[in-house]
Amino acid sequence: MQLDATDLKILQQLQADGRISNQELADKVFLSPSSCLRRVRMLEEAGIIHHYCAVIDAAAVGLEVDAFVQVTMRRDVEQWHENFSQALQQWPEVIGSYIITGDANYLLRVRARNLKHYSTFVLERLYKTTGVLDIRSNIVLQTLKDTQQIATSLLVAE
Structure with missing residues (x-):
C-alpha cells in the first residue's frame, strides 16, 4: 500500500491517541468522517495498523525491574531455536x-x-531451558526514551 500525506497524518494521530473518535480524527486530518473511517479500515486491512492497545506504566503496577537479556544457545542441541522460541512464549x-x-x-x-x-525467572526458567549456554543481563537503571510510536517522517522516501 502506498501511503500519502493524509494516511501519514492519520497514523500520527492514532499513535498519539488510539482512542480518538472517528469524528475527532476526521477533523484533525481534514476529511469527512466516512472518508476517514474508510482510510483507517484500509490501513488496518493492509496490516499497517497491527492492533490497538493501552500502554501500562510498569512501575505504577509494581514491576520494578526492567532488563535486557542476551541469550546464547548451544548449537549442538537439536532444534534449539524451535524449543527456545516455544518456551519463551510461555x-x-x-x-x-x-x-x-x-x-x-x-x-x-x-x-x-x-x-x-527476576533471579527466579533466570535461574528456574531461562537457565533450565534446553540448549541455553550463556545469559548476560543488563538491568535498566533509568529509561531515557521508550516508545512504540514510529515517526511518520521515517515513512517518507527522500
Whole structure:
C-alpha cells in the first residue's frame, strides 16, 4: 500500500491517541468522517495498523525491574531455536524477544516485580531451558526514551 500525506497524518494521530473518535480524527486530518473511517479500515486491512492497545506504566503496577537479556544457545542441541522460541512464549516476564546479530542469539526484554522475581525467572526458567549456554543481563537503571510510536517522517522516501 502506498501511503500519502493524509494516511501519514492519520497514523500520527492514532499513535498519539488510539482512542480518538472517528469524528475527532476526521477533523484533525481534514476529511469527512466516512472518508476517514474508510482510510483507517484500509490501513488496518493492509496490516499497517497491527492492533490497538493501552500502554501500562510498569512501575505504577509494581514491576520494578526492567532488563535486557542476551541469550546464547548451544548449537549442538537439536532444534534449539524451535524449543527456545516455544518456551519463551510461555514466560509472561518476557515482553519482547528478538533474534540478533553479534555474540548472542537472542535479546529478551524482561519485566519483573523485583530482583528476587527476576533471579527466579533466570535461574528456574531461562537457565533450565534446553540448549541455553550463556545469559548476560543488563538491568535498566533509568529509561531515557521508550516508545512504540514510529515517526511518520521515517515513512517518507527522500
